[in-house]
Amino acid sequence: MKVYTGSGDKGKTSLFSGERITKSDRRIAAYGDVDELNSILGMLTSVMPESLAERRAEVLTAQSDLLHVGAWLATTPGAAAADSLKPFDENHAAALEGAIDAMDAALPPLTQFVLPGGHMTAAWAHVARTVCRRAERHVVAAVADQPAADTTAKTILVYLNRLSDYLFVLARFCNHALGVAEARWNP
Amino acid sequence: MRFPISTTRVLASRRLNDNAFELYLERAPGFHFSPGQRLRVHWGAHEREYSIASSPADEHLMLCVRRVSGGTVSPLMAALSPGEPVQVSGPYGHFRYQSREHRAVFVATGTGIAPFRAMIADGCGAGESLVLHGIRSAKDLFYRELFLTGAGCYRACLSGADAPGGADIFQGRVTDYVAHHLAPGRYDFYLCGRQDMIRDVILIVDDQFSAARIFTEAFY
Numbered sequence: 001m002k003v004y005t006g007s008g009d010k011g012k013t014s015l016f017s018g019e020r021i022t023k024s025d026r027r028i029a030a031y032g033d034v035d036e037l038n039s040i041l042g043m044l045t046s047v048m049p050e051s052l053a054e055r056r057a058e059v060l061t062a063q064s065d066l067l068h069v070g071a072w073l074a075t076t077p078g079a080a081a082a083d084s085l086k087p088f089d090e091n092h093a094a095a096l097e098g099a100i101d102a103m104d105a106a107l108p109p110l111t112q113f114v115l116p117g118g119h120m121t122a123a124w125a126h127v128a129r130t131v132c133r134r135a136e137r138h139v140v141a142a143v144a145d146q147p148a149a150d151t152t153a154k155t156i157l158v159y160l161n162r163l164s165d166y167l168f169v170l171a172r173f174c175n176h177a178l179g180v181a182e183a184r185w186n187p
Numbered sequence: 188m189r190f191p192i193s194t195t196r197v198l199a200s201r202r203l204n205d206n207a208f209e210l211y212l213e214r215a216p217g218f219h220f221s222p223g224q225r226l227r228v229h230w231g232a233h234e235r236e237y238s239i240a241s242s243p244a245d246e247h248l249m250l251c252v253r254r255v256s257g258g259t260v261s262p263l264m265a266a267l268s269p270g271e272p273v274q275v276s277g278p279y280g281h282f283r284y285q286s287r288e289h290r291a292v293f294v295a296t297g298t299g300i301a302p303f304r305a306m307i308a309d310g311c312g313a314g315e316s317l318v319l320h321g322i323r324s325a326k327d328l329f330y331r332e333l334f335l336t337g338a339g340c341y342r343a344c345l346s347g348a349d350a351p352g353g354a355d356i357f358q359g360r361v362t363d364y365v366a367h368h369l370a371p372g373r374y375d376f377y378l379c380g381r382q383d384m385i386r387d388v389i390l391i392v393d394d395q396f397s398a399a400r401i402f403t404e405a406f407y
Binding site for chain 1: 285287390392402
């Protein structure tokens, strides 16, 4: 099976809902960021030790969630192709909130800014967090002209917002669980 | 998503030409699919997916299979007899008819016509769609009568020299037809077949039908 097709050589690509759009379209920027985020989460899981197996499972779930997010972003709201997609509901964000609360309970209170870094797992979680924030900004731009009734877009925005929160707490948790001191910001 | 593997049985096999055949299979109760979706055939350690060519309204499943010379699975499938078991799972894929919002142009090469047989038999785009079937010779003309009656327009695009007569015969490739004979308009293109055909049609559509939508199913 050839990976390359050549059909995008002139700067256009296909949405899941069939439209041909330029690769500079805001939607492509949005799901491109989601794809980048997913790849970084893959890097994160690859450096997670067995002692973080529960966290690793959460990140793998987030990777799966992001594939659904990408599919929704690649589909024009209301298109018939949307019927093929798995609904993306608020349960995904709720699951993240549960994980955030569970990790937070084990962490010392946050009293000042921390510098991104520490253990490799924490460092990658911080990178993922910042890309997640960028993805969120680009999704906001991409869905700005979509119908207000598009509840999936709203759900995705809530999810990305919560995922970046999760990744921040995950970075702290990784350092804490692996015995690496957080670097505090001393302005 | 993976579906459980189940055992079905061959009902019949019908040779279409030297390189293609139809395989009729029992359809399990509760097996639902949309026209355009694929059935996965499990053969030992090997898996192959084939577009379902029968309509969801049919009691059986029918696959339209290209017999790959030197292939691992298709020659064995071609030798199956009625009653023999076949391991299958599915249905898979998102290659489905979308809506009548825009005129459908179904473009296939060879046995890539299979999902469009299912769609037309199911009434998708009835009376207003265009079916373009790219084939080498008259021996490759499958389902001509169905498309002549079920589609709005049907053209068999023959790239070989032995083109038979008929208003539905176009001497040339499907890409020639799309580039030079398709009137300007807003279309939904459905492309199934070889990847180079799909690429070539997409590039033509990008140049000439900028408002089109494209849905693809590539054969490898």
